[in-house]
Amino acid sequence: MIWRDYRSDALIRQAATTVCTLLVVLCNCLALPETLSAQTSVRPSSSEETAPPLYEFTFLDEQKQEQTLKGALIVEARDGGVVMQTRDGRLLTATPEQLKAKRRLEEPFTPLGKAELTEQLTREFGPGFEVTQTKHFTICSQAGKRYSQWCGYLFERLYKVLHNYWDSKELPLHEPEVPLIAVIFKDRAAFEAYASQILGEGAAGTHGFYSIQSNRMVLYDLTAAPGERPAFTDADIIRKLRKSPFNIATVIHECTHQIAFNVGLHTRFADNPLWLTEGMATYFETPDLGNKTGWRTVGRPNPWRIRQFVDYARSRRKADSLQTLIASDQRFQDAETVLDTYAEAWAFSYFLIKTHRKQYEEYLRLIAARKPLIWATPEERLQVFQSVFGDDLDRLNQEFLNYMRQISR
Numbered sequence: 001m002i003w004r005d006y007r008s009d010a011l012i013r014q015a016a017t018t019v020c021t022l023l024v025v026l027c028n029c030l031a032l033p034e035t036l037s038a039q040t041s042v043r044p045s046s047s048e049e050t051a052p053p054l055y056e057f058t059f060l061d062e063q064k065q066e067q068t069l070k071g072a073l074i075v076e077a078r079d080g081g082v083v084m085q086t087r088d089g090r091l092l093t094a095t096p097e098q099l100k101a102k103r104r105l106e107e108p109f110t111p112l113g114k115a116e117l118t119e120q121l122t123r124e125f126g127p128g129f130e131v132t133q134t135k136h137f138t139i140c141s142q143a144g145k146r147y148s149q150w151c152g153y154l155f156e157r158l159y160k161v162l163h164n165y166w167d168s169k170e171l172p173l174h175e176p177e178v179p180l181i182a183v184i185f186k187d188r189a190a191f192e193a194y195a196s197q198i199l200g201e202g203a204a205g206t207h208g209f210y211s212i213q214s215n216r217m218v219l220y221d222l223t224a225a226p227g228e229r230p231a232f233t234d235a236d237i238i239r240k241l242r243k244s245p246f247n248i249a250t251v252i253h254e255c256t257h258q259i260a261f262n263v264g265l266h267t268r269f270a271d272n273p274l275w276l277t278e279g280m281a282t283y284f285e286t287p288d289l290g291n292k293t294g295w296r297t298v299g300r301p302n303p304w305r306i307r308q309f310v311d312y313a314r315s316r317r318k319a320d321s322l323q324t325l326i327a328s329d330q331r332f333q334d335a336e337t338v339l340d341t342y343a344e345a346w347a348f349s350y351f352l353i354k355t356h357r358k359q360y361e362e363y364l365r366l367i368a369a370r371k372p373l374i375w376a377t378p379e380e381r382l383q384v385f386q387s388v389f390g391d392d393l394d395r396l397n398q399e400f401l402n403y404m405r406q407i408s409r
């Protein structure tokens with residue numbers, strides 16, 4: 001049965017707007033000066049044998065201040081412009097005019113160690129922030145030890161779930177090559193003050209974001225409500241979070257992006273079709289907080305997205321919807337179509353993972369192997385997709401709609 005619930009719709013809209021804001025950040029962060037073109041690429045690795053060399057770069061930043069830092073050379077353009085990766089995982093660009101010096105050092109690139117990273121974050125965020133390390137994550141938090149620990153536990157569980165779900169001989173995942181950093185503000189107001197510097201007006205409807213450029217998640221304490229006492233225990237945290245399942249879904253959505261971009265499912269500097277990266281994040285975004293492992297339900301339909309998709313398919317979906325979804329990110333960037341597009345990205349990813357998993361994995365591998373900063377045209381995107389899933393998109397579309405009809409009954 002299909003039904004509309006206005007409260008849910010408003011919440012879905014809120015959740016989707018959040019993600020939409022994130023996308024703008026991703027695109028803007030990687031927008032390079034037109035003079036830059038990718039020529040070579042180096043992928044930093046934690047393995048000694050394949051680790052790229054360390055460089056020292058001196059360049060003028062956006063405020064025209066001279067900076068010197070050490071990092072990996074990700075791309076060197078023909079005109080001399082560079083994309084650098086810092087030892088804490090940020091991607092920075094310098095045009096030939098900005099770059100003053102580039103010196104190759106006699107040692108390999110290594111990510112910042114725990115102590116150095118803690119020191120750097122403490123300096124950056126100042127007093128009131130505490131750094132907690134888990135196996136894979138570094139959490140710089142203003143929200144107190146207990147909430148940080150709870151988040152660390154949640155992130156690690158998601159990491160394990162994602163890893164177990166995808167890692168295979170055909171799709172081998174690797175350990176993160178740079179730190180996975182989460183910055184957690186004490187409440188919404190503190191988050192918004194920081195986020196608005198990055199997202200502008202978009203920060204208002206946002207509960208968290210992941211930036212491909214900085215490789216960081218930025219979040220806030222979801223249990224902190226004005227006039228309410230803080231959560232004292234884990235059970236207290238869960239009780240408070242259950243009141244806002246869409247907000248916690250955002251946290252998991254962003255964390256899925258961060259993990260996927262760091263273990264080899266996606267590549268941070270390459271052309272990633274948004275339906276693929278958003279489909280991945282929405283596939284995992286629904287946790288089961290009543291369950292100890294948190295994700296007993298991986299592989300069950302996402303209730304918010306399916307409702308939106310059914311409504312879309314029934315009344316607004318055009319015959320070429322699949323083509324436009326695969327070929328371009330345009331529909332994600334239009335406020336009129338963004339909700340439907342998220343729903344379709346979830347639905348199509350869900351359908352492919354459930355019924356064409358081998359091909360889906362092959363496609364993921366192909367996209368993750370794309371060269372950095374080479375943006376595909378719509379024709380190229382379609383071509384790559386069809387090279388894996390076949391030329392007959394009409395047939396695939398029919399199969400997709402039939403499948404969605406079945407699972408939404």
Ligand SMILES: [Zn+2]
Pocket residue numbers: 019022253257277278281
């Ligand atoms: Zn997203």
